[in-house]
Amino acid sequence: MAQYAKGQRDTRRDDTLAPSFGTWLKELPNLPIIWSSPVRPVRLGSEQRPADTPANRAPVLVFPGILSNDGATSLMRRTLGAAGFDAYPGKLGVVTGIKEAVFAKAQARLEEVHARHEKPVTLVGISLGGLYARVLAQRHPEMVARVVTLGTPFSGDRRANNAWRLYEAINDHSVDNPPLPDDPRQKPPVRTIAIWSPLDGVVAPACSRGEEGECDLAIEVPDKHFQFSASRRSINHLVELLIAEEEAGRD
Template sequence: MSDARPPSLALLLRELPWLPLIAASRFRRADKVDLAGDLGDQSPPVVVFPGLLSHDSSTSLLRRTFSASGFAAYPSGLGFVTGVTPERLEKGYRRLEEVCDIHGEPAIILGWSLGGIYARVLAQRHPELAKMVVTLGTPFSGNRRANNAWRIYNALNDHTVDAPRLADDFSAKPPVHTVAVYSRTDGVVPPECAWGMEHERDAAHCLDVSHMAFGSGRRAAQAVTRIVSSELVKVQPPTSAVST
């Protein structure tokens, strides 16, 4: 990953038209997705973490797509995200614990971009609360400056991407099923840093979307929901298998 480079300016500029759609996420139609396998009513809850300079409202379309497809999807409760801090991690832990208590089972922890760092660290620290981890365009592997967001991150925080306030190794695979979703047309995070090495995740899926579309594009939301359901059947037996 040391030779990974930030995406080109052309790819970065392609992200701009998505910004109004992110802002309107809560008002846009979410469609039901036919899930892989036969999960029946066994779909675990999903807690979704937003990215840098985002709020839970930015993941509304994605969460409502999960909900329409049979999952109970929850916002992170982090507030407006400007970085990775112990205080926000504690908020994320409390929300995750609350959701798991409500449903009586571990949750799928899903993070978009920087939100994927929260997802991975929470699963590293609290694997008993995680059914599965899914990251969308998250720079968890390799050079932390090989992206188009690190300068913004450094300007917003009292620490840098090279010296975060959390001592956790973001690239270390959590002890649960871990899925990395990446894009070769991502204008913010290069695919190499988002798919990681084989020992850093269990599965990797490529989507032909922009970075901003991961959480706010209708087609991407449907594809992510399908990926989650297809990976879920690997760690959770289908309804028919349980009933026999």
């Protein structure tokens, strides 16, 4: 994974605008990997196998993206489990947008996992699910170990994506006026990592990478937006990242 220190930028093209229609079309062949996530077998690399898994690893709570549910993150969570992490579904149902009732569910779920393990929780959010993760960490940093977002449009123009029209069609508010007052651009007071891709066909890469000060680390990956939750390559990147984060935290 190519890593950019905060403040660095990929200057190969203007990626502050919504991806082109052609780039969006290239996302569609990846839909089956999301739909088949619950039935696909786990495959771990030898370096990911938990030979001597530390007992003090943070549990992981995963929030899916828009028009997805926990089925879309099944392979991710099962792979994390096989690698030695206690991984939990968000239990938000089908996520359709930013809603107070859904946020209440996310907060209750964080409280439940935190109480079960009596330790801070790693929050992983895919696309829109990452907005819930960032706001939860803003409000309750004492319960959060770190936040990892994948293709989450937390920064920049809220219409610099190919999903805002759909969002407004299925919600009673605009993307510029969500019912939660929190600003997702504000970095939570915990370690915050943004995974983004220049190949993203849904969200402008700059919006999921963030500006200086909006995250601690931005990591570039060669994935499409629809690959973030369920492709083996994307999941392996996440597993390796969390293993490295846990090891660094013990040094």
